[in-house]
Amino acid sequence: MTVRVLVVDDEPMVCAHLRTILGAADGVEVVATASDGAEAVEAVVLHEPDVVLMDLRMPGVDGIAATARIVQLPNAPHVVALTTFDGDEHVHRALAAGAAGYLLKSTPPEELAALVRVAAQGHAVMSRSAARSLVDRVGDEQVARRRAAARLARLTDRERDVVALLGEGCSNAEVARRLHLTEATVKGYVSNALDKLGFTNRTQLGLLAREAGLGRK
Known part of the structure; x- marks a missing residue:
């Protein structure tokens, strides 16, 4: 089964990079990209992806608010937060909003498609060390x-x-x-x-x- 992916990032170069990497992988298809959270919600309804790769820091509706909206939709896809830095303070908020895990934007290309497939199966995409660092930031x-x-x-x-x-x-x-x-x-x-x-x-x-x-x- 082909995993349908929506990529959400306000940087066109990031969207293009992820589309290229995932488009070259077997069993993965990027069905659309979006540049902000509001557009992401609309794209989910329109394209019905299996996985959403969601940037967290975007102008307008950010990735955290968009995640909270998306997970409440019927047949909601699995949302995976995208971040630049391990331990980003926004990540814990995204997980609390319903994200099924998170990936660094620097994830090696050979690993990214495999991790997207894991997310599509409903499994958490997050290292144990990353989870531990997130908990350490909770007050x-x-x-x-x-x-x-x-x-x-x-x-x-x-x-x-x-x-x-x-x-x-x-x-x-x-x-x-x-x-x-x-x-x-x-x-x-x-x-x-x-x-x-x-x-x-x-x-x-x-x-x-x-x-x-x-x-x-």
Whole structure:
């Protein structure tokens, strides 16, 4: 199956660069580009991409606001934030808005298409070290940990076990193997946790687990 991608960036050269890289990859097609957040929302409705590569810092409607709008659309695509610097303070806000992960604009061309395919499958595109650095930026660590633990208290023990492994970056299959469950059962626990916490994707669950001090190896 071909992964349909929308590229959003206010720099034409960046859009052209990403279109060239992804256009040369097997199984990936750039269906459109957009130069701001408002245009991105319209392009999602019009072109129905599987993945949106979203620049965060744009004039007008920025990438964070656009992400929040897009993830609420019917059959919403997976939004992946694009940033220049690892640890950009906007990244945590984008993840909270519903982004399924983030990529640096400097990601090597040979890796970019593979990561886009991973995102299209609904998996988080974010290194464990990057996730850890994001959590470290959330105010006072002890306060953040207490608040996160209080939110996780809404879950059952088994749901917390699953979320803790998401915090380690585990896939559903890895969680199932480690907890001796079926993958379908794990998906059910993830879905229940998302509903109880008001989240839209598993990346947010993983970050919450890390904030609470879970999921650390």
